[in-house]
Amino acid sequence: MTILDEINNNKQAEIADAKSKISQEELKLSPFFKRKTNSLKAALNADGASGIIAEFKTKSPSKGMINETAEVTEVTSGYVAAGVSGLSVLTDHNYFGGSFENLAKARMTNPKTPILRKDFMLDPYQVYEAKAHGADLILLIAASLSKEEMLRLSETAKELDLEILVEVHTEEEIEKLNPLIDLVGVNNRNLKTFEVDIENSVRLSKLLPTDMIRISESGLSSVDNIRYLRKAGFNGFLMGENFMKTEDPGKACKEFIACI
Template identity: 35%
Template sequence: MKEKKPYLVLKKLLDKAPPARDFIGALKEANSRTGFPDLIAEVKKASPSRGVLRENFDPVEIAKAYEKGGAACLSVLTDEKYFQGSFENLELIRNSGVQCPLLCKEFVIDAWQIYYARVKGADAILLIAAILPDLDIKYMTKICKLFGLTALVEVCSLFAPLETFELDIANTKKLLQGERGQKIREKGIMVVGESGLFTPADIPSIPLVNNFFGN
């Protein structure tokens, strides 16, 4: 993919791209308006643990339904190997008139992917601490800031190994406890309880998240 669209080509496309939408601003606005934790709804065809989730998969139709239902932002799977996603889905959603900021959910290992995601319409990028050295995260975060993108840094692997794809909503609660949680609050970092929420009943099970988002 890099050979087909090298950096020089992407930089020219970036010059013509509209500004990235405010991902964090959209989450804060939704929380302020409703008083509830904001929702990042996920456009995902399949997962390694559950297989194909929806055979008749229309990313635009799903994205519009999420937006109509009140989602603050959307997460779009672009990984092909494990989630049967694509950057084309991201582009289709962005060009469909959907106004929600879009998170590109991908296994990012190369800065080129950030350039490509921005060209395809991403407003935020997922960076996974389990697969990126600290220096790479700092470098890629700087690139995100340069493009006006939000960097969502996934740290769930502090509590569970990434290779199992195991989900535990208690991880977010653990993250906000003790000295680590105090530092997060002091720095004003927005915390996302990522994945593992299937019904509204799951949300009260992580009360520290409710308190954090309410602040």
């Protein structure tokens, strides 16, 4: 069993528990259901966009604790001040130290910035959760879903006016894409070995539809990485650990963007 299999098994149990406590209809009563969502796709296409999607992440299975003292309001507002195109907020608690509280705080602090709910999405109920806590888009991990499951989740997202970022790792996973998807992220980290290879982004980018917005994820740590991937056709760059491991993630992000 891979770490992804383990996470997904635990996530199914979490979903069942959440459904027993809060119904889908109750989630729809959230004030966030009334707000107009922000578009990450538009933000990445804007003139002068940095392309950086900065992530609030305090720990991970591969690195352990990254930053246990970081406060989401301070960090995400620092990211926005630095000039990011979007934010990513982890909501998985067991493996990444995330929470819905962090997502909601990030939304309240940064009302005009696109925010991704970063989690392991397996059930349409989770899409409602994302909307109820202020997300603008969801992440669908192709390795965790069948083509039919991905379509069902995509349809739910569109019903709720949320954008969809699909994460792929292999050529075979590209075949699961559907017309509702807004952005495709290529994860440079092998989910079975956790090894990072930025060339994975370049290889898979050549196989994606020409009109697809591309985002490179994981293992990005230098300005040269960003310049190289931009030449390869990438519009966005999801970065978390590189900033979060510092004492002042917002400052680190600002200095990084200034050098791009």
